[in-house]
Amino acid sequence: MPEVTVKNLAKTFGDNSVLRDVTFTIKDGEFFTLLGASGCGKSTTLNCIAGLEQPTEGSIAVGGRPFVDAGAGIFLPPEERNLGMVFQSYALWPHMTIAKNLALPLDIRKVPKDKQRTLIHDALDKVGLAALSGRYPHQLSGGQQQRVALARALVYSPTVLLLDEPLSNLDAKLREQARAWLKRLQEELGITTVYVTHDQDEALALSDRIAVMEGGNMIQIGTPHEIYEKPAAPAVAAFVGRCNFLTGKVVSVDGTRHTVLLDASGEVVRVDSDTRVPTGDSVTVAVRPERLEVVASAETPAGVNRLDTQVITSSYVGSRYEYDVRLGDQVVQVLSGNAGLAGDVALVFDPGHALLYADRVELPEDQRDLLTVTS
Numbered sequence: 001m002p003e004v005t006v007k008n009l010a011k012t013f014g015d016n017s018v019l020r021d022v023t024f025t026i027k028d029g030e031f032f033t034l035l036g037a038s039g040c041g042k043s044t045t046l047n048c049i050a051g052l053e054q055p056t057e058g059s060i061a062v063g064g065r066p067f068v069d070a071g072a073g074i075f076l077p078p079e080e081r082n083l084g085m086v087f088q089s090y091a092l093w094p095h096m097t098i099a100k101n102l103a104l105p106l107d108i109r110k111v112p113k114d115k116q117r118t119l120i121h122d123a124l125d126k127v128g129l130a131a132l133s134g135r136y137p138h139q140l141s142g143g144q145q146q147r148v149a150l151a152r153a154l155v156y157s158p159t160v161l162l163l164d165e166p167l168s169n170l171d172a173k174l175r176e177q178a179r180a181w182l183k184r185l186q187e188e189l190g191i192t193t194v195y196v197t198h199d200q201d202e203a204l205a206l207s208d209r210i211a212v213m214e215g216g217n218m219i220q221i222g223t224p225h226e227i228y229e230k231p232a233a234p235a236v237a238a239f240v241g242r243c244n245f246l247t248g249k250v251v252s253v254d255g256t257r258h259t260v261l262l263d264a265s266g267e268v269v270r271v272d273s274d275t276r277v278p279t280g281d282s283v284t285v286a287v288r289p290e291r292l293e294v295v296a297s298a299e300t301p302a303g304v305n306r307l308d309t310q311v312i313t314s315s316y317v318g319s320r321y322e323y324d325v326r327l328g329d330q331v332v333q334v335l336s337g338n339a340g341l342a343g344d345v346a347l348v349f350d351p352g353h354a355l356l357y358a359d360r361v362e363l364p365e366d367q368r369d370l371l372t373v374t375s
């Protein structure tokens with residue numbers, strides 16, 4: 001079974017520590033995504049699985065077969081790993097037809113010519129391009145070239161598919177179509193897939209599980225739902241989707257209910273959290289814009305948190321209204337169903353819709369320092 005096991009992976013380039021201690025297991029047939037900002041070590045992790053980089057420490061095994069084990073001095077070269085890889089640049093040979101491009105990896109594996117014809121046809125058929133096998137890459141659209149690159153990675157039946165930002169060269173519309181198509185294909189083939197992206201929407205839409213990386217570490221591994229609804233750290237909440245952070249101090253705790261005095265406005269809010277934080281400790285309350293609502297000041301519903309705020313800007317964004325509201329010296333973003341509010345409004349949210357993190361986090365640029373805002 002092609003389960004991928006990565007243990008205590010570390011990689012340094014000179015004195016630059018790019019991977020610190022990365023451990024994860026990918027199940028057979030799973031679509032697993034490495035997500036994070038540029039430079040966090042996603043590609044290096046993928047390249048270590050592919051054998052294009054050699055880790056400084058740690059081990060990788062696929063289906064129980066050791067690919068690399070730094071401690072034991074094991075390193076299997078890339079060509080012996082039988083993995084399919086697609087990069088952001090499709091790297092097709094321009095002077096060769098599509099069929100010839102697909103024949104190359106088969107030639108390397110010494111597959112007989114008659115068998116090659118069937119395999120090439122089948123691989124192109126999987127990506128819906130069997131009719132175009134005689135064309136050259138420049139005679140195909142970007143989206144079609146990307147499918148050819150995928151067909152080339154599938155033609156020799158790899159045990160695992162490794163994809164490094166394969167959709168980033170496509171324009172926004174095509175990218176969304178390609179995303180749906182890739183997801184369907186991966187499910188049909190049931191092939192274990194490791195996907196690298198910095199695009200959170202792509203990660204949420206495609207993955208069975210996502211590993212969020214930061215500074216060479218994995219900060220959370222979970223299903224898209226877990227990553228979005230229960231981010232393990234403020235950094236995850238900020239990177240995946242949008243999030244407001246309100247710093248403060250716990251003033252009382254009753255079971256899971258924490259009452260927090262906010263730094264920004266001196267008001268208190270209640271937050272239900274399984275993470276217990278003792279009274280007196282500094283905390284950060286995180287709430288997504290779509291979990292907040294703005295209402296006219298007189299209309300506060302019962303049982304929710306209510307904060308006095310003023311509208312700074314509002315804009316219509318298609319299905320909803322986006323408000324920036326002022327809470328003391330901080331900006332809070334709200335996605336609301338309520339139109340046309342201005343001036344003094346009440347910001348409301350359910351105590352169960354906020355997350356609580358121990359410690360005060362550094363506020364993101366766009367929420368900080370309202371003193372310069374004059375509206």
Ligand SMILES: Nc1ncnc2c1ncn2[C@@H]1O[C@H](COP(=O)(O)OP(=O)(O)OP(=O)(O)O)[C@@H](O)[C@H]1O
Nearest residue numbers: 013016018036037038039040041042043044045198
């Ligand atoms: N061959 C190399 N030699 C020296 N430094 C490298 C090498 N390859 C990668 N790095 C450095 O390692 C860090 C992580 O790079 P990596 O490509 O893994 O990040 P990433 O998360 O995939 O980012 P991106 O999305 O920009 O590719 C970066 O700081 C990069 O400059």
